Amino acid sequence: MSSSCDAILKALKECLLNSDCVQKQGHLPSECLKQYSNDLPEQCQLLRKSTFECKRNMLDMRTRFRGNTVGMDAEKLRQQKTPAPPAES
16 A cells, blocks of 8 residues: 555554453454444544545545645644654754
8 A cells, every 4th residue: 555545554453452342342453444433432443434435535536636735634634643853952
């Protein structure tokens, strides 16, 4: 898969692993996505939709020329969350 969707995919995996479906009910993350998607937190549902959009945009010729903006937005958010390393004097 393209690196433009990696940030969204990592966030979706993390969200699924921290959800009640996996933690408390003991289901596999893949089962939660397929069978219990309505029981997932809203953040996981939005990340699932964003992952779908990112993958779909990779196949759309119009967005291939412009770049995959869904994945780019997620990468920008990830960079904002990670603190910059301290500058050495």
